[in-house]
Amino acid sequence: MSNHNSLPPRSPLSTTPPNNGSQAKSGLVPTNNVTTSDGLTVRARIDPTLTVADVVKQLCVNLKIKGSPSDFALRDENHELVTNDNLRKKIKAKLNLKLVNAPHKEGREIAEKLQVRDQKTMRLTLHSLQKYIRENEFAQEFINYDGVTQLVDIIFTSQGNTLAYALAAMQNLMELDYGWAFLDDAFIFRVVQVLSSPSSLINVCRPATAILKKLVEADPANAPGPQAGSSKSGPAIVPGSVYRYGFTAVFEQMRKEKSLLETVVSRLGSADTAMAQYSMMLINSLVSHASDLRWEEFIAEMERLNIRKAVVRLMSQHTMEDLTSCILDFQANMLRVTYRKKTTPIDLEAQPSHAADLKSIWAHSRLMEEVDEKGQQLKWRKLGFDTEDIEIEFNDVGVLGLECLKRFVERDPDFSKVILEQLSRPAERRCPIAKASNEVVELLSEHWAIFAPGYSTSTTFQPFFLEFYKVHALATEFLSTNVERQRGCVWRFYSSSRSVALRSENVRAWHEVEHDLLECEYRAVRDRQMKELELEDDLLSKVPVRNLRAKIYKESFEFVRQQRIQCLLQGAWFVIALPSNSPLPRDSTRRPNKPWRFVRLDNGLKYLHYVDSAVKFPVRSGLEDLPDRIEIAAISEIATGTCAPPPNVLRDHNDLPPTSPLAPSPLSFSLLGVHEQGSLADLIAPDPSRWADWTDGLNMLRRDGGHVASKETAGFVQALTEIGLKIKLLDLSGERVEIPSGLTAGPPPSNLDFFFSDLM
Incomplete structure (x- = not known):
């Protein structure tokens, strides 16, 4: 530091306010007010090359403060501790400092x-x-x-x-x-x-x-780092x-x-x-x-x-x-819950709740168990299943299918009448309600991409997805009243109506869905179906192909996720934005001193390191050029479209299109902490691709996150899935290989005198 008057070189402060002449001579060297615990305020010109310990030591000497300098520290007016990393920034900002007890x-x-x-x-x-x-x-x-x-x-x-x-x-x-x-x-x-x-x-x-x-x-x-004590029962708890x-x-x-x-x-x-x-x-x-x-x-x-x-x-x-972000996270979590239910098999012996649900379904049907002409049990086939093996019937939809059927049955007080009406019809004109219920579960799973327990690619609210059971009940009711006129595949018939009823669900009202499914004309749905039949290959509706799509979807998502995180590791330049609801600066045409920020994720995926600058410059690899950081764990939300560019920054560069200083930029995003902390950073990306990389990459890093914010990322996942599926199918369809809709296991071996040979 240097005195305004004639103190020794690198002296930390002057205890008297400088006059106009000394201010003029001092040029642009910033001056900070320093307040002691006794209420004494002095003005100090602090050398930014000094360490905080040196600054505190010289302050104690010049102000004749008793005690060891190591027992004191500097804080700014917001009580933030002054460290070697942020000292230069606080000096240049001319912040008021306080000499207080050391931490x-x-x-x-x-x-x-x-x-x-x-x-x-x-x-x-x-x-x-x-x-x-x-x-x-x-x-x-x-x-x-x-x-x-x-x-x-x-x-x-x-x-x-x-x-x-x-x-x-x-x-x-x-x-x-x-x-x-x-x-x-x-x-x-x-x-x-x-x-x-x-x-x-x-x-x-x-x-x-x-x-x-x-x-x-x-x-x-x-726990961070490798789990040395982990075992099949899970990671071990490290002492302390x-x-x-x-x-x-x-x-x-x-x-x-x-x-x-x-x-x-x-x-x-x-x-x-x-x-x-x-x-x-x-x-x-x-x-x-x-x-x-x-x-x-x-x-x-x-x-x-x-x-x-x-x-x-x-x-x-x-x-x-x-x-x-919290709501989108919940949607992603519910997708995982739905997937887990769908892939959890029915087990009547181990799970009493499954047997209880089936008992409730049968009771609501008010049917009597009989014996068919072959002397075999006739019970579940009356409800529309193909066999009496109920665990096999729910094999593709699991517990989710059972719960959907149970809620559908309990929702309709006239269910028993519906079943009796179906049984009174000729076999070829009946609606197999139980089987149709499972088909609807499969269709809705495909519509909402319930393919794997990974992240959701939805970028908007999906209220109808959260009403899964209600949508299922409506769709099954729709089929039960129309399928006899269809006399064909339940899958194709419902697909054509589903795409109409569930479109734009983030902006549509529930009563519109009910109208589309319960009051739409059969002829309109049929016409739409015929058009789709001209374009759709029957191969894509087969169960093995749908399962293959689910597998490729999961792989595609993980590929895009890793790509997004790699972008964060490389780092990027952003414009430091202004909250869109904040008042304009007094001089609305004045360009900020440091409008640019370079941000990079560390290799441990725990911190975002950054530096603010007046101009862009080549940033070296590593973190040496990035003195400041934000902890990933402190980010509770990545909000998008929240802030506006500062004045006279974007107009001077071709990186971004010019926008009004008051208008939120579509390429902006904010890193929000917990409610009291507010925004940790407000940034504007240079282009839509960089915006998608960072908003989605940061969401994927959070422990309680998982949703995708950009349509670009969601589109990449879907495109990779479809391309991968078509490539896989070329190996089969090119050879005219028939893909069965299901496989039946043969009888078990009569003895154990066999082995599995290695395929060469």
Whole structure:
């Protein structure tokens, strides 16, 4: 640093305000106000090449502050710690600085204050703890002085705003990957109790929800680095690691408080958008991390609480971008749930619930079991199945097919009359309702790309998908009233009507779907079907080909996903944007000093490193040129179309089309933190491809994410799937090989005197 007057070289400050003459001589060297804990404010010209330790040392010497300089630190007016990485930026921005206790000293003092439990100062102490607990040096000292134990005790014994501050401090501590591995079941249950109470304050519920979400995601399988102790039973828990909780640990405590899930679902309709967002994020984490042991129980409870309807209502009511990503994540999670149900076979011996569902279906039919002319059982064939082997009949649609048929039967009070009417018709004019139900499940699975447990490629809301059972019931009813006139393939007939009824579902009303499926004219559907028959190859409707498409779809998605992440690893230049709802600068024509930002993902996939610059420059490989960073785990949402370009940046370059400074750019996106943090970065991509690479790549990196934001990425996955399918089929159709619709197993060997030969 240098004095405005005549202090020795590299002296850190001048204690008197400079006069106009000295200001003129100082040129563009920035001056910062520095305030001490005693309220003394001085002006200092700080040499940006010094380390923070040197700056603090010289300040202590010049201001004659008692104590070791190592016990002091600098913070800006927003309480952010000044470090060697951000010192230069804060000096050039002429921010007001404060000379305060060093983080390690502050951590020790706050831990000691919590032990005293003075109610007069408790809230102020906890408020400071919220701000500083994320800093490693502070956190380590706070932990060493038993501060976390004191914090947990306060959470057990306090209420109201004191509890809110304590929970928020714990939430911020849990952003670190150490210091909270000792939290036990009693603590988890305490948080569950707080969250399940309808009388809990909103500012209490928000951090409590975030804590449960963090505990769910702190699964040994999510621990960074190789799992050396992993086995067939799952990854081992490393001693001292915070990755020792997971879904099972949380859900076991949730089961003790029956009202918790109901309360969380009800908060999706909260007028507080942040509360709805936190609740949605917790639900997504629970669904995506549910263990095999409790998966069926948990999903059944969520279905009982009608979570799908609550999210559909949220789709039409939400007004903030914060919720968009959460809703799309939920859609992706429901796709995985639907796929898992579809691929879970019916097991009447091991799963009593499956037998109970079949018993309910048969009871609603009000039919009597008989014997056919061959003396064989005649029961399920009356409902439209081909055989009496019910497990084989549901082989392609699994538990999903069983649940759909059960809900269809229970939804129609006249189901027994419908069945009797079908049985009264000649065999060739009957609608095999049970078989048609399974066919509809297959068709809807194809329509919504329920091919694999991977990510969803939907870029818009799909309310009709969330109403899967309702759509299935409508479609099956449609078939039961029209198939006798079709006298053909159920698959083809419904395909033609499905493409009409379910189009543009993100903007259509439910009553329009009902009209299309229940009141459309048979002739119109038939005409559309005949046109499609001219274009469609019968080969594509066969079950083996549909299964092949599902496999190729999964491979295509993973290929595109890896490509997107590679783009993040390479890095890219962006324009630093302005929030579209922010007021224009006073001088709306003035170009920002540093309008460009280069961003690159590190090889560990944990941080986005970046540098701001006045101009673009060649960035070397690695991270040496990128001093600042954003933690991926801190990003809760990637919102798109949220911000506008700064004045006189895009017009001077050909990278982007000119747009109004107030208008949001379609190539903009924001990295949103939790609700209190706001936006971590507002950027504008140079072109649509780069925008798709980064928005989708970042979504795919998040633990609770998985949806695709751009139509470009979704289009790539679909195009690769279709190309791969056609290439595979060329090997078969070119040789005129007949693909069967199903395979039947022959009789088992009469003895064990055989072996499988190796094919050469």
